[in-house]
Amino acid sequence: MLLYIKNMVCTRCKMVVKAELEQLGFNPIAVNLGEVELSQESLTPAQTNTIxxxxxxxxxxxxxxxxxxxxxxxxxxxxxxxxYATEPLKVNFSDYLSQKLGVEYGSLSAVFSETEHNTIEKYVIQQKIEKVKELLTYGESSLSEIAYLLNYSSVAHLSAQFKKISGQTPSAYKQSQHTSRKTLDEI
Structure with missing residues (x-):
């Protein structure tokens, strides 16, 4: 049985969820970001409420x-x-999501916008900007490397998008030592 869990966005989240389910007496077969596969075929309403x-x-x-x-x-x-990907995406996000989820992108986009009051495109951009902030904070990658990793067409495009979302240029952000980062579940 598959359980879908909101706000489960990191490795520590997976560990917490797995430990909690095991403590409750459930047997998680697989724990991935956002979902858990249990060995149980089904759950009673009481078990669901307990979880x-x-x-x-x-x-x-x-x-x-x-x-x-x-x-x-x-x-x-x-x-x-x-x-978490180590290589840039070879297709655009709409094709990637359609293939990964097995859903037509138009339908997915409509459901996403209705539920989140945000578009998929804006959500992707917000996630990318938080990743840029993380990489700038650690200072191990150049802006060119970051642009390549996150599939930006150019450093100029990344910089323009970064400034639009964060209010400052990547260079100013890096120099300011101001870490106005959001956790992944806050985006």
Missing amino acids: ADALAKFGFELLADKKKQLVEQAKTAIIEQVH
């Missing part, structure tokens, strides 16, 4: 609504690609 309550203590939300599940899958796919 939801336990996860809520850590800021996670068990998703039952199909639209919310689809949106969470899209957000997870975007986070995986932007924050």
Whole structure:
């Protein structure tokens, strides 16, 4: 049985969810960003409530609504690609999401916008800008390397988008030592 969990966006999140489910007596077969596969075929309403309550203590939300599940899958796919991929994406995000989720992009986009009150495109940009902030903070990559890694057509495009979202240029952000970063689940 698959469970979809909102705000499960990092490795530590996966560890917390797995530990909590095991403590409750459930056997997670696989724990991935945003979802858990349990060995159980189904859950009783009481078991579902127990899991939801336990996860809520850590800021996670068990998703039952199909639209919310689809949106969470899209957000997870975007986070995986932007924050954890080691190679730039070879296709655009609309094709990537359609292929990964097996859903027509137009339908996905409509559900995402309705549920999140934000477009997929804006969400991708927000995630990219947070990744740029992270990479600038650590100072291990040049702006050219960051632009390549995050699939920007040029450093100028990255810089313009960064300034539009953050209010300052990447260079000014790096020099300011001001870390106005958001956690992934806040975006």
